[in-house]
Amino acid sequence: MAFAPLDPVLHNQLRLAVVSLLVGVEEADFTFILEKTGATRGNLSVQLSKLKEVGYIKVKKTFKENYPNTSCALTPQGITAFEQYVAAIKEYLG
Numbered sequence: 001m002a003f004a005p006l007d008p009v010l011h012n013q014l015r016l017a018v019v020s021l022l023v024g025v026e027e028a029d030f031t032f033i034l035e036k037t038g039a040t041r042g043n044l045s046v047q048l049s050k051l052k053e054v055g056y057i058k059v060k061k062t063f064k065e066n067y068p069n070t071s072c073a074l075t076p077q078g079i080t081a082f083e084q085y086v087a088a089i090k091e092y093l094g
Contacts, residue, residue, distance in 0.1 A: 003088065003091055003092055004084075004087070004088040004091055005088070006085065006088055006089070007081055007084065007085050007088075009050065009051070009054050009056065009081070010056075010081060010082065010085045011085075012047065012050075014037060014039055014043065014044070014047045015047050015050065015051055016085075017036075017037045018033055018037065018044075018047060018048065018051065018057075018072070019051070019056065019057075019074065019078060019081075019082050020082075021033060021036055021037070022057065022072060022073060022074045022078070023074065023079070023082055026073060027060075027071045027072060027073035028071065028072055028073075029069055029070065029071045029072075030044070030048075030069075030070040030071070030072070033048075033072065048070075048072060051072075051078070054077075055075055055077045055078070056074065056075060056077060056078030056081055056082075057072050057073065057074055057075060057078055058072070058073050058075055059071070059072050060072075060073075
């Protein structure tokens with residue numbers, strides 16, 4: 001029996017955690033994601049960039065009370081990729 005391949009972008013633990021968080025919210029800011037994942041700022045920045053590069057998330061940079069604020073939201077492509085990833089994992093688990 002052949003299994004559906006797992007998306008290599010989402011198969012990274014931190015990227016999967018970020019997408020899993022974003023599925024449940026309209027958008028989330030960098031600090032929220034940082035706190036929930038326990039990642040370092042540098043690693044989270046790199047992983048958000050990778051998710052943005054493949055079109056799974058959109059990143060919005062604004063200012064909030066004179067401080068830079070980065071927020072992220074899933075794109076329709078990201079939602080589809082996550083749903084396919086979850087379906088593939090379920091298939092693996094039988």
